[in-house]
Each structure stands twice: as structure tokens, then as C-alpha cells.
Amino acid sequence: MKQFFTVLGGMGTLATESYCRLLDERTPTHRDQDYLDYIVLNHATVPDRTEWILDHQKPDYNPLLIEDIQQITPLKPEFFVLICNTAHYAFDRLQAATSIPILNMLQETVDEIKNIAPHAKRVGVLATRGTIASGLYDSYIQNAGYEEVKPTPAILDATEDLIYHDIKEAGHSDGKKFHELVRTMIEDQKCDVVILGCTELSYANEMNPETEFPVADSQSIIVNRSLERALAIRNGNQ
Incomplete structure (x- = not known):
């Protein structure tokens, strides 16, 4: 296989599935051969x-990556x-x-x-305790x-509850919790835009899209950059 790219995923698996799903949905296609060639390493x-x-x-984690x-x-x-902020x-x-x-998700997110x-x-930034x-x-x-x-300790606790308890542990997203986190950052913390700085939050946004407040969804953005770059390579423009 030539002109392919590699997804370093599994951190977590639902977020990696979300990346691939969004990538495939956004790829202009009329037949099987129009989809992109890529390898997914779901290193859970x-x-x-x-x-x-x-x-x-x-x-x-670094030696394994x-x-x-x-x-x-x-x-x-x-x-x-790299599908993990x-x-x-x-x-x-x-x-x-x-x-x-390696595409830099953080740089691409802020640029957008x-x-x-x-x-x-x-x-504002919503993310894991490690990122913050x-x-x-x-x-x-x-x-x-x-x-x-940055999020207050209470917002950070609520963010990690959504990321680790609802999504990573239970395998589903709580839309009400997600939207309340964004609202709190915008209205209470006076942010103009909120970075979703964890791919589990991007998964939450895919499941229950935020439509009221502006968010910079890191995974959605890196999906677009991946698509743009892969199509440019396919078309001989890079």
C-alpha cells in the first residue's frame, strides 16, 4: 500500500473509533476506492x-508509542x-x-x-488533569x-468524571454533563471559545453536538487536517 497514513490510537478506543468514523463521513466518496488508505493502531x-x-x-506510555x-x-x-491530546x-x-x-493536534486546534x-x-481549556x-x-x-x-478544580473534577467514568469506564457519554461543562466555561468563566482538549470530549461532542457555544474540537479539527493532507497527497499537490 502506498500513499497511506497511520493513526496512533487506542487512547481511548471509543475516541479512536470516533476519529475514523468522522474521517470516513467527511471523505468525498462515490465508490469504495474513494475512501482514504490508512492504518489504525488501536493500542489500547x-x-x-x-x-x-x-x-x-x-x-x-512513551516507550510503547x-x-x-x-x-x-x-x-x-x-x-x-496521534489521537490523544x-x-x-x-x-x-x-x-x-x-x-x-506527526501532525500536532494541539497546534492545529489553536490555529483553528x-x-x-x-x-x-x-x-478556555477542558481536558484531563494531566493536560491541565x-x-x-x-x-x-x-x-x-x-x-x-483553565478549569476550576470543580470543573476539572466534573470533566474527569465524564471522561473516565462515563466514557472510558461505562462506554457512553452523558450529553447533559458535557453541555454543562461547556456552558460553565463560557458563561461563568467568561471564555469566548472552549478547546475540547481531550478526544473523549470530542467523542462526547460527536454523540451530543454542542450547538449553542463555540468550541474548538481538537479531534474534529485533526480529522479535517488529516483529510486535507491525505487528499492533497493523493492528488499530487504535496
Whole structure:
């Protein structure tokens, strides 16, 4: 297979399924052969990213992702897509493992804010405790000239309840919880737009789309960037 890309997924599995579903839905097709060629690594046993970020005595997820990247690199994919915001904590370390580009979900998400909310000044972030505690989005948001608004402890607790209890553990999303998180960030925290900085939140948005308030959905955005890049390669424009 040539002109394919590789999805580094399984973090978690429902979010990876969401990525593939959205990618296929958005691909312009009239026949089987119009869909994109890609490999999905649903590496569900990768250790929890947040646990390691908060406590380096916990199992490190990076060696397994690096091994995945090194195993796939000889197959010569055009690019990699890393379907986990929190795993970008060691993005430079992962990119150093291959000469093949890895799309940067965080950078792409922040870049898209100018199109989602052109007049935005205050950008909120909903994400895992690891993403928030490590300041993963900080430099991207600040370099783009925005003021970052992080969730309060209560909002963070509610976010992780949705991510870990409802989606990762129970296998479903609670639309009411999800929409309340976004509303709280917009109305109570005075944000102009909210980054969904966890692919489980993107899954929640797919299941129960947020239509009242502006959100920068990291997974939806990286789906679009994947599609654009893959089609450009197919058409010989890259």
C-alpha cells in the first residue's frame, strides 16, 4: 500500500473509533476506492498518560508509542496522526523517533480558533488533569496571542468524571454533563471559545453536538487536517 497514513490510537478506543468514523463521513466518496488508505493502531494497552505525567513512578506510555512509530516507519506512511491530546506531552520525543511527520493536534486546534471565533480573546481549556497540570496547551495559546482560562478544580473534577467514568469506564457519554461543562466555561468563566482538549470530549461532542457555544474540537479539527493532507497527497499537490 502506498500513499497511506497511520493513526496512533487506542487512547481511548471509543475516541479512536470516533476519529475514523468522522474521517470516513467527511471523505468525498462515490465508490469504495474513494475512501482514504490508512492504518489504525488501536493500542489500547498503552499506559494512562495522565497517571504518568502526574507521577513519573507510574508506567511510562512513551516507550510503547515510540515502538509503534518505529515499527510502522519502515512501511513509509506519509504522516502519523496521534489521537490523544495528553500524549502530546512528549510530542518532541515521539517526533524524534521518526523522520515522518506527526501532525500536532494541539497546534492545529489553536490555529483553528481564528476561524471558529475570530474575535476571541479568552480561550478556555477542558481536558484531563494531566493536560491541565502540565500546561500542555499553554505555549500554543499564549503564542497565538490569546488569554488562557483553565478549569476550576470543580470543573476539572466534573470533566474527569465524564471522561473516565462515563466514557472510558461505562462506554457512553452523558450529553447533559458535557453541555454543562461547556456552558460553565463560557458563561461563568467568561471564555469566548472552549478547546475540547481531550478526544473523549470530542467523542462526547460527536454523540451530543454542542450547538449553542463555540468550541474548538481538537479531534474534529485533526480529522479535517488529516483529510486535507491525505487528499492533497493523493492528488499530487504535496
